[in-house]
Amino acid sequence: MMLREKIQSTLIEALKAKQEVRVLVLRGITSAIQNKEIECKGAGKELQESDILDVLKKEYKKRTDAITLYTQGGRADLAQKELTEGDIIKEFLPRMLEESEVRALVEQVFTTHPEATQKDMGMLIKEVSAQAQGSADGSLIAKLVKERLV
Numbered sequence: 001m002m003l004r005e006k007i008q009s010t011l012i013e014a015l016k017a018k019q020e021v022r023v024l025v026l027r028g029i030t031s032a033i034q035n036k037e038i039e040c041k042g043a044g045k046e047l048q049e050s051d052i053l054d055v056l057k058k059e060y061k062k063r064t065d066a067i068t069l070y071t072q073g074g075r076a077d078l079a080q081k082e083l084t085e086g087d088i089i090k091e092f093l094p095r096m097l098e099e100s101e102v103r104a105l106v107e108q109v110f111t112t113h114p115e116a117t118q119k120d121m122g123m124l125i126k127e128v129s130a131q132a133q134g135s136a137d138g139s140l141i142a143k144l145v146k147e148r149l150v
Contacts, residue, residue, distance in 0.1 A: 003052050004033060007092060021081075025088045032059055053093070053134070060089045097136040099144075105131050106144045118149055 007029055014022040032055045037047040063086035070079035097105075109127045110116060116124055121142075128141050 003049055003056075003092060007033070010091075021084060022088055025085045029056065029059060029089065029092075056089055056092050057134075060086055060093060063089065094135055097132060099140060102128070102132065102136045102140055103144055105136070106141070106148055110148055116149065121145055121149060124149075 007026060011023065011026040011030065014026060033047075033052055036051055036055050040047045040051060063082045066082040067079045067086065070076070070082060105128050106124075109124055109131070113120065113124065113127075124145050125138075125142055128145065129136070129138065132141065
């Protein structure tokens, strides 16, 4: 089942079960996917599964950023709401790599580039990201590459 159909069927189930928060989040995701589809059609290309994944990752990142801001601002109630929404979105994302797995990828890249310097950081991050195939957090990759360079 394609991701878009999976989201639609989950939305229908949530509507039937009267799960208000879940319905709200899934409708937001559906709307974001439709906006991306319109954007793709304007560029003359079809909406791909990878585009839908990008939308989901973007929506998930919005939630995690909001959690950080609300926690810093002392708004635990809003942080919890964003956490709940993030968990719903996370159901549709592929499994993210753990820090140890990302660290192993970083070490693997550094074995092919033993003379890497701070100037090569962007190239190294790009290589690790390519090997992770979108299943690793970019900020985690950047942090680990930076640690390894220092």
